[in-house]
Amino acid sequence: MDANFRFYAELNEFLPRDRQYQTLQISFKDRQSVKHLIESSGIPHTEVDLVLVNGQSVDFSYLVRQGDRVAVYPVFESVDITPLLKLRPAPLREARFVLDGHLGRLAAYLRMLGFDSLYRNDYNDQELAKISDEQKRILLTRDRGLLKRSLVTRGYCLRTRDPRQQLLGVVRRFDLLGQVQPFTRCITCNGKLEPVSKTKIEDQLEPLTRKYFQEFSRCEQCGQIYWKGSHHDRMQALLDWLKTESDGNSTDF
Template identity: 45%
Template sequence: MSHTACFYFHGSLNDFLRRPKRATWFAYTFIGHPAVKDAIEAIGIPHLEVREVLINDLPVPLTHQLQPEDRVAVFPFDGRESELLQGIAAFRFVLDVHLGKLAKSLRLLGFDAAYDNALTDKAIVAQAQTEQRIVLTRDVNLLKHKAIPVGYWLRSQQTEEQLAAVIRRFRLLEHSRPFTRCMVCNGNISEVTKAAVLDLLPPKTKRYFQEFYQCENCRRVYWKGSHYERMQELVRRLAADRHA
């Protein structure tokens, strides 16, 4: 026998819904007594995006069993993102196969961003669990895995918009440490003298740049060129928006 409950999703959770169901009460039909987590994910919203659930105006855990005629209000982390990081020791990420450019941008700002375009979803989940990494993905279904400690679905397909969203979501501005991570292999990089890497530099770089860094793992050489300046400008804009 089927039953009906009513759901209302607040704030950014509406990004997952079709327009007729956004910011309004709507009916959800179910059989038996599923956990509210299962109902929310059946509607299309991964549980990792959910901060709180009220059923009939009372807070309940995601394991709570849905009952006929329940009125379920679901809230996101909007404005309370710090709660996401409970139990996460550092700002360490693992990204899905669609987010290679974002991984490089996060590394440029000094964040540990694991990425391999050959990783399966199963491998990403395992790495997130064993290394306590935050999963960043464009795949909503990936975030429905119970083993993932923290995750975030990227709404945009544009790299700079994705980076801005991650910085806001996880309050990364104060933790940025540019030129400490290799954009290619995610290894640590350190400052080196120009003489030590002179043979590895393009002619114009030799002429116009004096400050250099080298990856301790793959030996790639870095300098503060145009890509770095674009990332720094984005960080400045985000800082200005936060204090506006």
């Protein structure tokens, strides 16, 4: 049997160059689910937000028939497709993450922006998939195979190894600028930061820090202390860059 598939926008990045941006005739034996045929083309199902077959929205379990016309779309950032969406009971954009072991710097950046981001460098693939499923977290990875696991319904395949560009990609993909709450999470452990009076922590500060800084925050989980020093300035510069590089119409933060 044969069906015609068309993959739109950035989904073409997962296809061989000679198969991008065109209608593809895909052959298959017996009836296969649309999810299986999408992933056999190299595209993780977590990258897909809408599938239309002969103009009608379907879910991933739909069994493709001879001659079907299948249109596959990526996540929509600015268009509300809720009335059409059949793939999942809820949208992907809940801004809570779990990251694979190669993304420590990205995890720190996301925590700096205030996003709940689980990270350990010793999570195995099964653990990552289970955490994503049970805690409804978006799984961030460069491993396409990991995103094809059936447990994973929320995920994003990073296109670059550069942590700053990875951060920019995640913020754009999930339209996060309006949700940013900088300096509210611990970069080290992901715990929430709370203001703490200088008198309570004075004995833990270096002499120069005690002399020149008055406002402090402390992680309620690990006890790490933060203040507006040079590290804070570097992080603020990154936030300014991110805002400039992202959609200029997004909400200020």
